[in-house]
Amino acid sequence: MKTAVVTGASRGLGFGFVQNLLGQGYEVFATYRALKDDEPLAQLNHPHLHKLTMDVTDSTSIQTAYQAISAKTDSLALLINNAGINHDSPGMHKPSTTQLGHLQRTELLEMFDVNTIAPIMVVQTFVPLLANAKVINISSYRASFTHRDEDGNYNNYGYAASKVALNMMTRDLAHELAPHNAMVFAIDPGSVHTAMNQRGAQSPDEASEAILKTVAKLKSVDSGKCFTNSGKRALL
Numbered sequence: 001m002k003t004a005v006v007t008g009a010s011r012g013l014g015f016g017f018v019q020n021l022l023g024q025g026y027e028v029f030a031t032y033r034a035l036k037d038d039e040p041l042a043q044l045n046h047p048h049l050h051k052l053t054m055d056v057t058d059s060t061s062i063q064t065a066y067q068a069i070s071a072k073t074d075s076l077a078l079l080i081n082n083a084g085i086n087h088d089s090p091g092m093h094k095p096s097t098t099q100l101g102h103l104q105r106t107e108l109l110e111m112f113d114v115n116t117i118a119p120i121m122v123v124q125t126f127v128p129l130l131a132n133a134k135v136i137n138i139s140s141y142r143a144s145f146t147h148r149d150e151d152g153n154y155n156n157y158g159y160a161a162s163k164v165a166l167n168m169m170t171r172d173l174a175h176e177l178a179p180h181n182a183m184v185f186a187i188d189p190g191s192v193h194t195a196m197n198q199r200g201a202q203s204p205d206e207a208s209e210a211i212l213k214t215v216a217k218l219k220s221v222d223s224g225k226c227f228t229n230s231g232k233r234a235l236l
């Protein structure tokens, strides 16, 4: 049975991945930072679903999750770095991350920690399970200069920049993972209706299904590159 790890699986796009992967017959390790009783993952039970904690900003938590997962499998088909935060989103638009005069170093660093540094720390820990695996780093259209020029969206100091950096780290990871026959892709999921984006156009189920279809077609020549959920090269 093929196995997958999903970070930030408690809700939103991450939970969409969990449902789609279970539907495709995967054994799924759905990881979460904290799980409230009313969150979708808390309410889902399936014989091939394992729920476990992983705060992606905490090296001990990543290592503990790795130990638990590696006790059950010696290889992953998919590692999905989905966990992300956006203090700059329209719903939040906190001056501490969006407005000169109010910017707070700790809040900007938090976005880089979760969105950029955490995916490579997770990959680093999971390398022993990644032979022949595909790693999906969930990026964003906000990482595109072209998109943001067209959109006229500014004041996005933490989130957009953290996803630009994730794209570059994806490129570097591809080089390091190649000897393991592992591939890594940065995927822009498009606009998804979640807590982060309450005006999102697609459901988490639709977006995650599209991403899984796209990633199934990607090959080693594509590793390190950025794609939309439908498989087009993402605008940079």
Ligand SMILES: NC(=O)c1ccc[n+]([C@@H]2O[C@H](COP(=O)([O-])OP(=O)(O)OC[C@H]3O[C@@H](n4cnc5c(N)ncnc54)[C@H](OP(=O)(O)O)[C@@H]3O)[C@@H](O)[C@H]2O)c1
Pocket: 007, 008, 009, 010, 011, 012, 013, 014, 032, 033, 034, 054, 055, 056, 057, 081, 082, 083, 084, 085, 086, 114, 138, 139, 140, 141, 188, 189, 190, 191, 192, 193, 194, 195, 196, 197, 200
């Ligand atoms: N929605 C969109 O339109 C859109 C567009 C482009 C990209 N994205 C990206 O898609 C991904 C999923 O976002 P979403 O829209 O599904 O947002 P969401 O509903 O807010 O879900 C974010 C998930 O990340 C988890 N998370 C946050 N910090 C974490 C940490 N330190 N450790 C582990 N998990 C953590 C959250 O868990 P908690 O419950 O513990 O907070 C939650 O499960 C993100 O990477 C986001 O940047 C979304």
